[in-house]
Amino acid sequence: MCICIHCHYVDRCNTYHAVEHQHQQPHLTDTPNFEPVEPTIEVNIRSSGEMIEMEWDVVGCDSFKEEKHKWARLRPGELIPT
Ligand code: SF4
Numbered sequence: 172m173c174i175c176i177h178c179h180y181v182d183r184c185n186t187y188h189a190v191e192h193q194h195q196q197p198h199l200t201d202t203p204n205f206e207p208v209e210p211t212i213e214v215n216i217r218s219s220g221e222m223i224e225m226e227w228d229v230v231g232c233d234s235f236k237e238e239k240h241k242w243a244r245l246r247p248g249e250l251i252p253t
Contacts, residue, residue: 172253173228176242178235186210186229193227196252199245207234 175187183205190212191198211231217224243251 173230174232174235175229176251177237177239178232179238179241180205180207180234180236181241182245184234186212186232190227190229193225194252199242205234207232209233 173187173190175181175184175190178184178187181187182199183203184207185203185205186207188198188200188203209232210229213228213230215226215228217226243249
C-alpha cells in the first residue's frame with residue numbers, strides 16, 4: 172500500500188506522479204512541483220503466464236505529511252489505488 176494516498180503532497184509530488192505513470196493511472200496533476208526527500212519505493216514483480224506485472228509503492232518518505240484520505244477526497248467515488 173502506497174503511503175502517498177494519505178499524504179498532503181500527493182497532488183503535487185514528482186515521485187507520486189512517477190508512480191501513477193507506472194500504474195498507468197490518470198495523473199492528479201500534469202505539473203507536479205514538489206520534490207520529496209528520500210522517498211523509498213518498493214517494487215513488486217508478479218508474473219502469471221506470459222504477463223509480468225510491476226507494482227510500485229512508496230513505503231517511506233522523509234517528506235510525508237499526513238493528511239488522511241487526501242487522495243480519496245480528490246477523486247471521490249473512485250477506487251483507491253492499493
Ligand atoms: S509520501 Fe512522499 S512521495 Fe508520497 S506523495 Fe508524500 S511527499 Fe510524495
